[in-house]
Amino acid sequence: MYSDHYFISILLTIILFVILFFGEDNNKIYRLLLFLISFTLLVFNSYLILTNSFNLKTHLPLHLCYITQLGIFLSIIFKSNVIYPWLLLNSLGGGITGLLNSDLDSNALFIEFLYFYMSHFNILLFAIFLWKENYVIKKTDFFKSIFFNSTIFIFVIFLNIFLGSNYWFTKDKPSGINLTNILPEWPYYLIIMIFIGIASYCITYKLFNQKLRK
Secondary structure (H helix, E strand, C coil): CHHHHHHHHHHHHHHHHHHHHHHCHHHHHHHHHHHHHHHHHHHHHHHHHHHHCCCCCCCCCHHHHHHHHHHHHHHHCCCCCCHHHHHHHHHHHHHHHHHHHCCCCCCHHHHHHHHHHHHHHHHHHHHHHHHHHCCCHHHHHHHHHHHHHHHHHHHHHHHHHHCCCHHHHHHCCCCCCCCHHCCCCCCCCHHHHHHHHHHHHHHHHHHHHHHHCC
16 A cells, blocks of 8 residues: 555656656646546546445545645636635645645545545646746735635634544544654644644745745
8 A cells, every 4th residue: 555655656746747847838737737627526526426425524625635626626717816826835735745645545435546646636736837837926925825724724623523524634643644643643743734734835935935936
């Protein structure tokens, strides 16, 4: 299982690097992004609905990376870049974290593995698209995005209490191959994960900072 995860992650990383360094037509990357996200969302949700496998406790798109992918999809469909800063700040760190870690165990459905890898690939592809567009994140965008995520986090905590779910891993460590296996128990692993998220925001902000992009 460990070898499979890292083999897939390395393969997807190579593809992303090829697109980053050799993808000259950003319009094609944009269209590819729309196609891949549409395919991912359609196949995953259709399969769960048609096989009566959909579970409110696990399959709602409420983990941050899945929310981000959905936000990217809606932004493309409605041709709006209003929430691009928030999506970008979520995408780079979230996508890398997903390729380094997995919250799925051996009992997960094949479609869940497909959705997991494709979703994290897609949000990293979005980050590459904006990098090649010379996109800039402003300081105000940085703080607004942190506030927005904090609001969603609080909402998810209450939703988890209501549904008995574990979105954002607010109640228990995730299954699978991930960093939390070496972290202390609740609530300390959650606090550490929050600080890692803030650190990824800071790194992304620095990379897409106006001074650096000039």
